[in-house]
Amino acid sequence: MAPSPEQLLDQPWDVLIIGSGAAALASALSAIESTNPPPRVLLVDKAPLAWAGGNGYFTAGAYRTQHNGLEDILPVVSNVTPEMVGKIDLPAYSHGDFLGDLERVTGGRSSPVLGKYLVGESLETVRWLKGHGVDWWLSFRRQAYEVEGRWVFWGGLHLTVRDGGKGLIRDMTEAVRRSGCVTLHEAKASRLVTDSGGAVCGVEVERGGRKFVVRAPSVIVCAGGCEASPELRKKYLGPGWELAHTRGTPYNTGDMLAAALELGAKTVGDFSPTGCHSVAWDAHSPKDGGDREKTNEFTKSGYPLGLMLNADGKRFVDEGIDLRNYTYAKFGRAILEQPGGIAFQIWDKDGQGWLREEEYRDEIVRKIRGDSIEELARELGKEGLQDPRAFVRTVEEYNAAVAAHREEYPDAKLNPAIKDGLSTQSSKTKLDLAKSNWALPLVKPPFLAVKVTSGITFTFGGLAINPENAAVLREDGSEIEGLHCAGEMVGGLFYGNYPGGSGLTAGGVFGRRAGRAAAERAERSRRMERL
Incomplete structure (x- = not known):
């Protein structure tokens, strides 16, 4: 008999992930494959199952990546026949092109360190997700025009997923299910729990009117920004933003941002009227x-x-x-x-x-x-x-x-x-x-x-991280041990604007790093317990 939700919340885990969007799913896949034996991973989301997938579900499923043209793209897509190849004009989109667009549209304010990781690992991340079953398509529908009998691609954004965001979340969720990760919905993470040394060691979770302290040596927060809260939009972006329509999930209300700030986490990025x-x-x-x-x-x-x-x-x-x-x-x-x-x-x-x-x-x-x-x-x-x-x-x-x-x-x-x-x-x-x-x-x-x-899709201001392991940083630059972050909660990449498709790519890049680091920390914790 499968354990009840209450039993799941009452037992310890190796890695606890907050959220069910694309970054959370990437974190789970990465964590599961990073150690042998794999860690025990629990993913919790306050949204009901009917609202699974975070903001990724509401997107076009487009990922921006550097590449050398069709030679890099054709091996990962499933919707291009041999007869079509000769009718496609798809220019290379180099590392420099991607970095240049990121710097240009953000007015030179994007963190060059974060950008280096985002761009440098974009194609590798796309290939990694392909290996986990993401069905990439060449984006004829949104990113190409038929000009004089040829498909002319433009704008550096060439990959999408069959069925858009719905297909992306479906493919990734199925991969997470196959991996053995356990997912629990209608479980609201409300507070980060720390040990006597200040390291995060669990999360307080509310479900069915009860509060549980779920113990885990590694926690990854992928709970989105505060764009679904009219009050926080007004607070961080300014008057008027409370009138915007929430484009995606109504459950991204800034809970984990507030929880991280209570631990002294550093915020970075665009907390201004241009910050979304x-x-x-x-x-x-x-x-x-x-x-x-x-x-x-x-x-x-x-x-x-x-x-x-x-x-x-x-x-x-x-x-x-x-x-x-x-x-x-x-x-x-x-x-x-x-x-x-x-x-x-x-x-x-x-x-x-x-x-x-x-x-x-x-x-x-x-x-x-x-x-x-x-x-x-x-x-x-x-x-x-x-x-x-x-x-x-x-x-x-x-x-x-x-x-x-x-x-x-x-x-x-x-x-x-x-x-x-x-x-x-x-x-x-x-x-x-x-x-x-x-x-x-x-x-x-x-x-x-x-x-x-x-x-409004997502807010640009967020938490400062060490891009090497996606660890959340304090104001003094030190890491909050045991706490990692990926997805829209990461600040410092986008200011005033962003190159289309780079948000999902960033969730994949830093989610992959967060999952790996969280699993490795959990493995070290297990070793210490055995000594």
């Missing part, structure tokens, strides 16, 4: 947690080939300043800063042809249409547009600027896989706020708009 990943998100989505069926489909990332206007009828970002992978995580903040925390994405007939069905099909989003820009503006007045005249004027000025650029550069043409230079800026006309690339005119009816708000 937030995206353009369906304004009609659930506010306090994601949808387990639709998951990432509430993302609305088609703005590079259209326009975004606020409730005053004005543009507020350069929609084409960079490839989508380097802007989507910060444009959610820009939307939240607009009147009412909303915006409208718009396209004409041609622009609509580039929208991804998973995000913009009729079943997933409320669409507003008009046979003219004036009619579209009137319809948007029912959705919160305050100044239809300004809206029409903004679009007219944009179209005039696009036409002037085309007249001056008649050979320029659209290529959504690169920064193509199709813009609103010419010697004749320059908008105060440029659209720097992919500036398609909005002239062909019918016109389409969708209403978006800000969807």
Whole structure:
């Protein structure tokens, strides 16, 4: 007979992991395989089983990795036939490219030490996860455009998982189950327990109205940030952030961050209004947690080939300043800063042809249409547009600027896989706020708009770790013995923005290191007990 949850919590373990997302699962897999005999690993999560998987479940399952092109990618993916290989343009994404993007989009503030580990071990981690059954796919659907009969990949983010985040968590959970790790849900970790020397030796866990002290010489916290707590968002990110929609799990409320701080853990990273990943998100989505069926489909990332206007009828970002992978995580903040925390994405007939069905099909989003820009503006007045005249004027000025650029550069043409230079800026006309690339005119009816708000994914501020073993550090730089950290709880990597897909990769890299170090510490503890 299998032990009851109460029996599981009453017995000692070698490694205790808090969380059930991708970083926690990577930590468990790593711990199990790191020593012989393998450690006894218990993974606990306060979420019910129906909400297993943390934020990873709600993602597109995309991992950013350095690679040398198809020679590195083809051996790990399962969705490319021999006939397709000759039609794929996939440039190498070098160690320097990855580090350069990380430094560029974070304004040079990302920890170079953490970045070295993240980038240097990214491909190795992808291969390791493949060995544990993760079904990698080449990301035709999200990261390539078909241009003149060829699949042209862009933005350095080329790997995904079959079925996205759902598939990622399914594959990793099955691997953890096969490994012998024990998982228990509806078990809330509330306090870290230490011995007389200050080393973590267990966790206080609440389940079914009872409190248990679960003993383990190694604890790994992978419990996410505080993005699901409106109060903590307001505290750490500032006023207004309490209004954002929670994109993923509603259970990431900062419990383990608070528990670590009680032990004197050092915080690092972006604890400011720029300190989170937030995206353009369906304004009609659930506010306090994601949808387990639709998951990432509430993302609305088609703005590079259209326009975004606020409730005053004005543009507020350069929609084409960079490839989508380097802007989507910060444009959610820009939307939240607009009147009412909303915006409208718009396209004409041609622009609509580039929208991804998973995000913009009729079943997933409320669409507003008009046979003219004036009619579209009137319809948007029912959705919160305050100044239809300004809206029409903004679009007219944009179209005039696009036409002037085309007249001056008649050979320029659209290529959504690169920064193509199709813009609103010419010697004749320059908008105060440029659209720097992919500036398609909005002239062909019918016109389409969708209403978006800000969807917060995870917070950037977190705990300081030693990247060698993912041990949590104190303010003086010393390690809190027995405590490791991986996933979104790690601070110092991202500031203001992040390169798409690097968060999941970081969870894998540091989860793998945390699991290894935790298992080795547990083995040393067992040896000491035998002496």
